[in-house]
Amino acid sequence: MTKDKLTAIILVGGKSSRMGQDKSLLPINGIPLLLGVYQVAAACANRVYFITPWQERYQDLLPENSIFIREDLLLGETQGPLVAFSQGLAQVETEWVLLLACDLPKLKIEIVQAWAEKLVDVRKDAIAFLAHHPKGWEPLCGFYHRSSLPGLNEFINEGGRSFQQWLNQNIVEIIPSNQTSIFFNCNTPEDLANSAE
Ligand SMILES: Nc1nc2c(ncn2[C@@H]2O[C@H](COP(=O)(O)OP(=O)(O)OP(=O)(O)O)[C@@H](O)[C@H]2O)c(=O)[nH]1
Numbered sequence: 001m002t003k004d005k006l007t008a009i010i011l012v013g014g015k016s017s018r019m020g021q022d023k024s025l026l027p028i029n030g031i032p033l034l035l036g037v038y039q040v041a042a043a044c045a046n047r048v049y050f051i052t053p054w055q056e057r058y059q060d061l062l063p064e065n066s067i068f069i070r071e072d073l074l075l076g077e078t079q080g081p082l083v084a085f086s087q088g089l090a091q092v093e094t095e096w097v098l099l100l101a102c103d104l105p106k107l108k109i110e111i112v113q114a115w116a117e118k119l120v121d122v123r124k125d126a127i128a129f130l131a132h133h134p135k136g137w138e139p140l141c142g143f144y145h146r147s148s149l150p151g152l153n154e155f156i157n158e159g160g161r162s163f164q165q166w167l168n169q170n171i172v173e174i175i176p177s178n179q180t181s182i183f184f185n186c187n188t189p190e191d192l193a194n195s196a197e
């Protein structure tokens with residue numbers, strides 16, 4: 001899939017409670033974690049959306065053409081990654097979206113691009129193209145079809161907040177990947193110490 005046919009969404013609205021400080025700003029290999037994720041997203045997609053309530057916190061470290069979507073808060077609180085994703089997906093005009101968390105220090109451009117190239121062969125009734133591990137889906141490092149939005153909104157309106165539950169109710173094609181390090185999540189200070197290459 002060429003870059004103009006793909007939009008990337010990066011979720012940057014988590015609480016970083018395990019890290020104890022905003023993990024997306026922490027330097028890894030000399031650059032803020034969020035910037036590293038952005039670079040992978042921008043190599044795969046012409047448009048990159050950041051879903052966050054805190055645009056001011058991030059805009060200076062990102063290129064000027066970055067697109068921020070300010071998520072709706074509920075009683076002053078963020079509503080979790082599934083609701084944030086639905087708010088971003090509503091703005092997407094391309095057929096497929098690359099969804100990324102902000103805490104993926106080991107993403108590799110070539111690998112994500114190789115996955116994107118397989119999107120043309122994904123079965124037409126699949127809502128997503130994701131890696132699957134014994135513990136479940138990797139929802140925050142993979143692809144979603146734009147047509148998944150109405151079903152997602154319905155799931156959310158019925159109270160659903162879990163990616164795993166939503167995905168298990170739908171047809172999802174599995175990314176054939178034996179990669180595990182690419183999904184490494186920098187959630188804790190200990191993870192941070194293991195994040196540099
Ligand atoms: N926009 C948005 N992103 C979210 C929200 N909740 C989590 N995320 C993002 O989803 C990704 C995965 O979240 P976690 O790894 O659990 O991060 P976290 O919620 O910041 O961290 P903990 O508080 O330690 O669980 C990260 O990119 C978060 O920034 C939310 O309510 N809104």
Ligand SMILES: [Mg+2]
Binds near residue numbers: 101103185186187
């Ligand atoms: Mg995480």
